[in-house]
Amino acid sequence: MAFHVPDGWESYFRQIKMCYEALIRERVIQGISPTTLGAWYNNFKTAEEKYFAAHLLDSFIFRSEPMLVAACRQIITKTLPQILTGLGCNFGSISDFLSAVQTNDHDKKIIFVPVTSTVPGKSSDAIIRLFKRANSIPDSKTKYPEDIPLLGEDLKYVVFIDDMCGTGRQFSKFYSKYQLASLANERKIEFIYIPFMAHLKGLKKLQRDCPNLHVHPLETLDIQHNFFHSVEGDVEPKLWFKDKVNTVDDVKNFYKSILKNYGIETITPFGDGKLGLTIYTCLSSPNNSLNIFYTDKSPKWVPLLAR
Structure with missing residues (x-):
């Protein structure tokens, strides 16, 4: 059976739309206007498309600037001090630690570095600037x-x-x-990687590929964050966890038909690594997330987010 809408879908569609309009109006979600939301919603024409759009928006996770600022402050006041303590670093009190990293001097015992990349949608400079601003970190404590x-x-x-x-x-x-493994061994430098979010798939790869790297994400993602994941169990065909009515294969095929019909070209329709994420920030649109939210390469499509 092809992708289809269950009875009562109109109520669900209206509920999700009204919910997000309220979140934007009350500034719980910042960086997206009601006009932009309405224009993106209007991309979807048929009943099936509108029902699908409601599920997309229901799964949409957006980290606004205030949320990222809070994450940056968590790194400095909690996460990093705990990591350093575990590595045997005696920095005194939290106040002493903050004073050390916020002082504009030539002490380079600890530095902060962006993860530079040529991948579209990733802004390493913007991320490190936000981190510095949120924590009053001087330029002398950041390097490339x-x-x-x-x-x-x-x-x-x-x-x-x-x-x-x-x-x-x-x-x-x-x-x-950047030959970080060699530097770690030769210079006895401790390399610490703190992403705001990390998928279990990536964490396992780094564990294999990157010796001497201490990885401590603020938030860990898994298969449950995949928009296309199935209901747990051995039932065949696999049912989509979102409505337990459509099969995962039918949902994926319908999604690909939307991309094709509206001229949205992509070699990774389900996100890089097929992670199927629907997570975005005010600074970037990860390539592991679905591009239906941000693509601006089709004249037939209005994006919800700027990449």
Whole structure:
């Protein structure tokens, strides 16, 4: 049976739309206007498309700037001090630690580094700028990865700040490109990677590929975050967890038909690594997430987000 709408879908459609309009109006969600939401919703024409759109929006996770600022502050006040304590670093009190990282001096015991990338939708400079601003970190305490070998022997801790670790391939290549394993062994530098979010698939890859790397995401994602995942159990065919009516295969085929009908070209319709995520931030649209929210490459389609 092809993708179909269950009875009562109109009520669900209206409920989700009204909910998000209220969240935007009350500024719980920032960076998206009611007009933009309405224009994106109007992309969907048929009953099946509108029903599908409601499920997309119901699964949509958006990290606004205030949320990212809170995450940045969590890194400095909680996550990083706990990591350093586990590594045997005695930095005194939290106040002493904050004073050390916020002081504009030549002490390079600890530095913060962006995860630079050429991947579209990823803005490493914007992420590190936000991190610095949120925590009053001076320029002297941030460096680019190519600067690491040039820094003095007093360097002990390098902290990489990132928004998302999906499949782990990007950071694995980054780790290899800058020969971080060699630096860790030769210079006895501790490399710490703190992404705001990381998928289990990526964490497992980094565990294999990146020796001497301490990975501590603020939030861990798994198969439950895949928009297309199935109801648990051995029942065949696999039913879509969202409505338990349509099969996963029918949902995927319907999604691909939407992309085709509206001229949305992509070689990764289900996101890079087929992770099927619906997670975005005000600074980036991860390539592991569905591009139906942000694509601007079709004249037939109005995006909800800017990439």
